[in-house]
Amino acid sequence: MIRSGQRTPNQSVKNGGDVIDQYRNGEVALNDALRRLYGPTTYGGRRDGNRSIPTDTQRFQQIMNELDQLIGLKNVKKLVKEVYAFIQIQQKRAAAKLATEPIVLHMIFKGNPGTGKTTVARILARLLREMGVLSKGHLIELERADLVGEYIGHTAQKTRDHVKKALGGIMFIDEAYSLARGGEKDFGKEAIDCLVKSMEDHKNDFVLILAGYGYEMDAFLRTNPGLPSRFPITLEFEDYGDGELMQIADMMLRQREYKLSTDASHKLRQYLRQAAAEGRRNFSNARMVRNAIERAIRLQAVRLLDSSRPTRDELMRIEPEDLVLGEGHSHEELSRDWANKRR
Amino acid sequence: MRNCLVIGRTNVGKTIFTVNFAEFLGLKQMEVYFQLPDGTTRQRKFEVSSARQALSGTDVHKTRALQSITLNLPKGKGIRQIKLTDSTGLADGIHPDLEMREAMAQTLHELRNADCILHMIDAKDVYRNGGLSALGELDLQIAELGQKKQGYLCLANKTDLPEGQSGFRLMQKELKGLKLLPISALHRIGFREVKEHVWRLV
Numbered sequence: 001m002i003r004s005g006q007r008t009p010n011q012s013v014k015n016g017g018d019v020i021d022q023y024r025n026g027e028v029a030l031n032d033a034l035r036r037l038y039g040p041t042t043y044g045g046r047r048d049g050n051r052s053i054p055t056d057t058q059r060f061q062q063i064m065n066e067l068d069q070l071i072g073l074k075n076v077k078k079l080v081k082e083v084y085a086f087i088q089i090q091q092k093r094a095a096a097k098l099a100t101e102p103i104v105l106h107m108i109f110k111g112n113p114g115t116g117k118t119t120v121a122r123i124l125a126r127l128l129r130e131m132g133v134l135s136k137g138h139l140i141e142l143e144r145a146d147l148v149g150e151y152i153g154h155t156a157q158k159t160r161d162h163v164k165k166a167l168g169g170i171m172f173i174d175e176a177y178s179l180a181r182g183g184e185k186d187f188g189k190e191a192i193d194c195l196v197k198s199m200e201d202h203k204n205d206f207v208l209i210l211a212g213y214g215y216e217m218d219a220f221l222r223t224n225p226g227l228p229s230r231f232p233i234t235l236e237f238e239d240y241g242d243g244e245l246m247q248i249a250d251m252m253l254r255q256r257e258y259k260l261s262t263d264a265s266h267k268l269r270q271y272l273r274q275a276a277a278e279g280r281r282n283f284s285n286a287r288m289v290r291n292a293i294e295r296a297i298r299l300q301a302v303r304l305l306d307s308s309r310p311t312r313d314e315l316m317r318i319e320p321e322d323l324v325l326g327e328g329h330s331h332e333e334l335s336r337d338w339a340n341k342r343r
Numbered sequence: 344m345r346n347c348l349v350i351g352r353t354n355v356g357k358t359i360f361t362v363n364f365a366e367f368l369g370l371k372q373m374e375v376y377f378q379l380p381d382g383t384t385r386q387r388k389f390e391v392s393s394a395r396q397a398l399s400g401t402d403v404h405k406t407r408a409l410q411s412i413t414l415n416l417p418k419g420k421g422i423r424q425i426k427l428t429d430s431t432g433l434a435d436g437i438h439p440d441l442e443m444r445e446a447m448a449q450t451l452h453e454l455r456n457a458d459c460i461l462h463m464i465d466a467k468d469v470y471r472n473g474g475l476s477a478l479g480e481l482d483l484q485i486a487e488l489g490q491k492k493q494g495y496l497c498l499a500n501k502t503d504l505p506e507g508q509s510g511f512r513l514m515q516k517e518l519k520g521l522k523l524l525p526i527s528a529l530h531r532i533g534f535r536e537v538k539e540h541v542w543r544l545v
Contacts, residue, residue, distance in 0.1 A: 020455075024448040029436045034484040037455060097437050 029097055060130040067123050071251065072244040076120055076235055080127065083233075087131050103133060104203050104232055108221070109211035111237025114287030117211040118174065120237075125170040128207065135205075136168035144178040147191040155187040159194040167205045176210035177220035192224055199230060240285050242272040249289045253318070258297060263320045268292070271325040296322040344413075344424045345544055347494075348453050350485060351463035352478075353432025356500045358399040358406050360463060360528035361429040365412050366391045367534045378409040380445035398429075406431050407446045409453055416545050423545040428453060435479040454485075459494035459544050461537070462486060466499040466525070470510030475517045486521060494544040496522050498537065503527035 023033040067077060087103060094100045105128070109117040122139055129137020142162055149155040163171065173179075173195075179188035199208045212220065214236070221228045240248065246269055253259055260268065272289075299322040304310045349357045365373055373394050377385045389397065399405060410429040415422045430453055431446035438444050454460070462485050464475070472478050489495035499514050501507040502525040511525045522540070526533035 020448045020451045023437075023451065024441075024444050026437050026441070026444060030433055030438075030447065030451075031435060031480045031484060033451060034481070034488060037451060037488060 026096065060127070063123060063127050063130060067120075067127070069251075070116060070119065070123075071247045072240050073116055073120065073237065076116075076237065079233065079235060080124065084127070084131060087133055091132070102204060105133070105207045106199055106203070106231045107207065107209045107233040107235060108217060108231045109209060109235050109237060110214040110217045111211075111235075112213060112239050112285060114285030114289075115237035115239060116286060117237055118172070120235075121170060121172045121209050121211070124207075124209075128170070134169055134207065138166075138169035139172055140166045140169060141172045141174060143174055144188065144191075147173070147179065147195075148187045152187075155190040156194045159191045160198065163195070163198040163202065163206070166208075167202060170207045170209060172209045172211065174211050177212045177216035180220045180223040189223075192227070196224065196226060196230060239276070242269060242276050245272045245276075245286065245289050248286050249293060252290060252293050256293075256297065257316060258293075258300075258318055259316050261317050261319050264296075264318050264323050267320045267323055268325070271323075292323065292325055295324060299324065344426055345459060346426050346428065346453075346457045347459040347461060347541060347544075348428045348430060348457035349461045349463060350430055350450065350454060351432060352465065352468075352481065353403045353434055354401075354405075355432065355463045355465040355468075356399075356528040357432065357463050358410070358429050359395065360461075360498070360500065360526070361410070361412065361427055362391065362395050362398060363528055363531055364534060364537065365414060365427065367531055368414050368416070368538065370412070370414065373412050376409075376411040378411070378449065380408065380442070380449050404432060404443060404446075407442070409449055416542055418542070418545050425541060425545055428457070430454075433481055433485075435481050454488065458492065459496075459541070460485075460489040460492050461496050461498055462489050463498045463500050463528075464514065465501055466507040466510030466514060467501045467504050468510070469499075469513050470506045473513075475514055486518060490521070494540070496524060496537070496540050498533075499523060499525045500528050503530050503532060 019028065019033045019036045022028045023030060028036075064080075067080060070077075083105065090100050090103060109121070111117055118141070121141075125134070125137050125139040128134040140162065146162060147155065147159050149158045179191050180186075182188050195208065199206075208231075210217070210220075210231070246265075249260070249268060275288075296318050300318050303319075303322065304314065307314070349361055351357055362373070371391060373389045373391060375387050375389060375394065375398070377387065379385075398410065406429060408431070412427050412429075414425045414427055416425060417423075430450040431443070433447055433450060434443075438447060462482070464482055468478060469475050475482055486495075486497060489497075497514075497518060499507070499511040502511050507527075508525075511523075515523060524533055524536050524540075526537065
């Protein structure tokens with residue numbers, strides 16, 4: 001007679017402890033289960049592979065903290081959290097065998113100079129690696145000169161080489177609008193076409209970030225009709241307010257173990273407020289603050305060189321006369337500094 | 344005793360076939376052993392007519408456990424027994440309902456242990472979808488697995504309907520070289536051939 005009455009659940013688990021159990025837990029589709037019902041159960045290895053994907057939360061948290069420490073950039077932080085949640089849920093959905101959207105993360109960063117585009121790109125690269133989206137998580141920073149070649153056909157080759165290098169990481173093209181600037185015969189167009197092709201081909205392998213100033217980027221995106229739709233994420237880096245710039249100044253000084261005297265702080269705030277109100281095009285936000293501070297540190301050093309025995313407090317404090325703001329920061333100097341900092 | 348498993352998609356007529364086939368073999372009263380997915384078993388006695396009402400229905404996934412009936416077949420001078428097991432219908436992909444998945448997992452488990460597989464396909468659905476492969480991979484996979492067993496038989500059910508007839512012809516083209524029988528579980532068409540096939544196995 002039928003002996004199945006004695007079949008306990010335990011036994012059933014032992015008997016079918018492979019594919020059938022996996023099906024029961026909703027890990028494999030019925031068709032896969034059938035395919036492997038008699039064959040070797042190769043699923044174990046794959047499941048272990050899935051297990052190793054989960055992000056190293058501690059390191060991830062560290063990078064998130066780094067991002068949170070950046071002052072301002074509210075919408076950037078919000079978007080990074082969105083991307084994080086999206087990726088996590090897509091991975092969970094994939095584990096549950098549900099349909100998943102391919103993760104396309106090409107981005108456009110728009111913002112005035114010194115609003116943190118490069119900084120955010122660097123953090124993003126490491127963040128995406130921790131999330132398991134990018135295999136390597138390195139950042140390649142490029143500019144027009146890196147992509148555009150000297151003769152016909154050279155551009156595509158150069159661009160493709162850079163894409164190959166960037167696979168598994170982030171390709172960050174600063175001042176991307178310059179690719180479209182040269183006019184009809186310019187090789188920049190060729191570089192754009194080549195990039196458009198490769199970002200479709202390798203959309204799972206790398207992330208392309210184009211950065212530039214808001215107005216110029218809008219003009220750039222209009223040059224190729226397919227371009228805007230290929231970037232699902234656009235991040236606007238807004239100019240910092242004077243309060244935020246003061247916070248940045250405080251933070252930079254704290255890192256360098258300096259501090260502003262009350263008067264110097266007042267002077268700096270005054271200047272920042274004025275600059276923000278004027279809305280100067282050459283006003284380079286956080287970078288200007290950094291330059292001003294570095295200059296102040298140098299001037300403070302010159303001032304203290306004469307005094308025979310400076311106290312610890314004096315060594316730290318920056319007086320109003322050390323802060324030289326506005327003057328001396330000619331446009332050329334700023335752009336030269338900019339080029340150096342890109343490295 | 345041979346294990347004979349009736350398997351197929353949901354709502355192809357596995358249960359009504361089991362009950363009617365048992366009746367065809369002369370059973371007046373059926374003792375049905377239920378093996379529930381949670382591991383418990385129970386036994387119930389049915390009159391054939393009440394079994395038909397209680398066990399089968401037109402909804403999908405009416406059967407949610409293995410239901411076995413022991414059939415007696417005369418062979419030589421004695422009687423041989425065969426266990427006919429009706430199973431939960433299968434569906435492509437991952438069923439969202441855990442309970443159903445457990446029931447289907449049970450079916451898979453039984454599929455592995457069964458000696459003989461009666462694979463039931465809804466010929467009407469085959470015709471409506473324009474071919475067996477259009478229905479999904481599932482039936483082709485069962486057919487492939489079934490051929491590893493000694494006694495595999497593919498039953499094209501619902502061939503009493505005109506659509507079923509056309510569907511059966513489609514299946515003949517697709518499942519060349521397989522034992523394929525047109526039946527109607529509801530109207531007991533083709534049962535004699537099934538009986539002969541089962542009998543040979545005993």
